[in-house]
Amino acid sequence: MLKGKKLGVIGVGKLGEALIAGLLKQSDLDVTDIIGSVHHEASIDRVKERLGISTTLDNRELTKDRDIILIAVKPQNMDKVVREIADQLKPNQLLISVAASVTTAFVEERLTQPIPVVRAMPNTPSVMNAGMTGLCLGTHAKSEHKEIAEAIFDCVGKTVFVDENLMDGVTALSASGPAYLYVVIESLAEAGVKLGLSREVSTLLASQTMYGASRMVLESKAHPALLKDMVTTPAGCTIDGLMELEEGKLRVTLIKAVVKAAERARELVNNQNSSK
Ligand SMILES: NC(=O)c1ccc[n+]([C@@H]2O[C@H](COP(=O)([O-])OP(=O)(O)OC[C@H]3O[C@@H](n4cnc5c(N)ncnc54)[C@H](OP(=O)(O)O)[C@@H]3O)[C@@H](O)[C@H]2O)c1
Structure with a gap:
């Protein structure tokens, strides 16, 4: 081309x-x-x-x-x-x-x-x-x-x-998105530190896990909810972790973060384009 x-x-x-x-x-x-x-x-x-x-x-x-x-x-x-x-x-x-x-x-x-x-x-x-x-x-x-x-x-x-x-x-989603995901990686790595893992190992575990999960979504084309269910054994430990995420309102927080960033992007477009 x-x-x-x-x-x-x-x-x-x-x-x-x-x-x-x-x-x-x-x-x-x-x-x-x-x-x-x-x-x-x-x-x-x-x-x-x-x-x-x-x-x-x-x-x-x-x-x-x-x-x-x-x-x-x-x-x-x-x-x-x-x-x-x-x-x-x-x-x-x-x-x-x-x-x-x-x-x-x-x-x-x-x-x-x-x-x-x-x-x-x-x-x-x-x-x-x-x-x-x-x-x-x-x-x-x-x-x-x-x-x-x-x-x-x-x-x-x-x-x-x-x-x-x-x-x-x-x-708001893909251009700002890396910033949100760095916070997620950083937080997961902090959790590893809290559990006694070194920061270096924790950051590797967190970032490679995010990379792997992204590839699973991109390459399997499966719905993320289905992939999540495949990791979640009945009465296992993942469901306990997921319950904490629900209680902490992770989903709605991420949705609101992207919506807020889009509102700001619209404001910037309007400011930029009114300066003729
Ligand atoms: N960085 C990103 O990941 C990213 C993502 C999405 C969109 N963007 C957009 O990409 C654009 C560039 O961002 P950036 O991060 O690459 O900025 P940057 O590193 O500051 O690069 C801007 C470049 O423009 C050159 N420049 C400035 N005035 C010029 C002129 N009159 N004629 C020719 N060249 C001129 C500068 O030259 P000197 O080196 O000589 O100063 C510099 O090399 C921005 O509009 C940004 O919104 C960036």
Whole structure:
């Protein structure tokens, strides 16, 4: 899907670097197919050294002959960067933004032509090629653009397309989600410490168990409740642990946490997009 494409990445920071590293490892693209841009001259050497791609400070130059332009600058820099490259873009180019809370409409309003735009919301495990990215299409994006965007983010994990009004849910669930799950891992590890295990062993037990449980859900495709039942022997110890979780309202707490984060994501979208 990506073979022969020329990619430009505006903003090779943490996420831009993770995406390029994933593409170089997992796709047909090589270092000659990708150009990056950064804000500070000192960052050029970092990018060259870590990724081996050409890097510039000139976003307009970068934009010229690229099939795909991926913008990975901070949300507050999106207005400036999109305006800077707007008159340079052609309808046969695809623009992808990963900026949190920045809608496709925000980007499209700043463009001078009907350019296909895709908005992506990846998460930090993308660095480990275990990312989860939610994607949605702008007004002029077609199925071919959908496939290209999917191919890019598949290189660093899994992808799912949703309607744009559901991107707050994606932000709250999979983008914020690692933070909730780190708290769960940390708490399980504390339990191990309380029971006399070393912190190192406890953290390994907790994190590998979460990894294994995730793989069971992903690969067996079984409902999590069914998998839970398979671990829960009648009159065994797991049911006692589950009863404590129910009493501590773990389920409703997690649901409320994600709903609250989605409300905040919506507020940030509204603030971001009202700053024209
Ligand atoms: N980190 C994540 O896991 C994650 C997850 C989902 C979405 N996102 C989104 O990804 C975007 C980037 O996040 P990040 O964590 O990668 O931030 P970051 O590490 O701060 O990277 C931002 C990069 O943008 C560059 N930059 C700033 N202004 C620029 C300009 N005018 N032209 C060209 N490059 C410019 C910076 O250059 P210098 O290096 O020279 O300063 C830096 O390399 C954000 O919009 C964020 O919402 C990130």
